[in-house]
Amino acid sequence: MRGQILVFNEQKEAGAIVTEDGRRILFHISDWQDVVPPDRGMAVSFMLDSENRPRQVQLALPDPMPTAAPAAPIPAPPSGPPLALRPKRKPVVTLLALFLGFFGAHRFYMGAWGWGLVQLLGVPMVIGILFALVPPLGGLLYFAAFAFIVVESIRYIWMSDVEFDAKVLAYQAARPGPFAFFW
Structure with a gap:
């Protein structure tokens, strides 16, 4: 799943994630999988376990860009001197x-x-x-x-x-x- 960190408290080592569908889910720092510490506003991806608790929370990769119509061909670079x-x-x-x-x-x-x-x-x-x-x-x-x-x-x-x-x-x-x- 994907979401955004709504809040993170360093003293409590816990935070809240708001999902794309509007649900709020609490997570603990032990579930954080990234090198960068969690912070408010970060886009994250995670998996829910059987108890609907987030696991393997990490920074989300950017969404792939939508495929557009093929662009005009790139002109060849100048070939240089003869x-x-x-x-x-x-x-x-x-x-x-x-x-x-x-x-x-x-x-x-x-x-x-x-x-x-x-x-x-x-x-x-x-x-x-x-x-x-x-x-x-x-x-x-x-x-x-x-x-x-x-x-x-x-x-x-x-x-x-x-x-x-x-x-x-x-x-x-x-x-x-x-x-x-x-x-």
């Missing part, structure tokens, strides 16, 4: 180039998604076709692509952090597009 203009970290670019460079992962990270798509889709497909038709030429192109990625990865490894940050700032100041090249 991918190419977000801060870049040298270890991320280096590891992406080293392990996923053949698939252009580092190009996507730098915001050059055009070159990333070319490298992801075009390079393996062209090399695969040439390797099937003319194995020596396909093998040569595969070796050239692999060598280019290794050289690019070594370039990132040997570049100092200060030099990398300066190059990123210059790269981002030029407002790179999908076919920008970061070297």
Whole structure:
């Protein structure tokens, strides 16, 4: 049941609760289950025992809010700057180039998604076709692509952090597009 504390006397350690239907019920401090001491006006919930005495008296949780019509959708927060203009970290670019460079992962990270798509889709497909038709030429192109990625990865490894940050700032100041090249 729910009610409200009408009065509470600390010396007598007893109080009265008025229920929602207007009944007045006396309770003792030994039935109080909350950390906060009872006080006049508090909304409480309790259970009645077989003798209609309140047990487990405690502060009542607020009534759940009535469900209203669905509100308008919350607009998405602004997505921030484009991918190419977000801060870049040298270890991320280096590891992406080293392990996923053949698939252009580092190009996507730098915001050059055009070159990333070319490298992801075009390079393996062209090399695969040439390797099937003319194995020596396909093998040569595969070796050239692999060598280019290794050289690019070594370039990132040997570049100092200060030099990398300066190059990123210059790269981002030029407002790179999908076919920008970061070297």
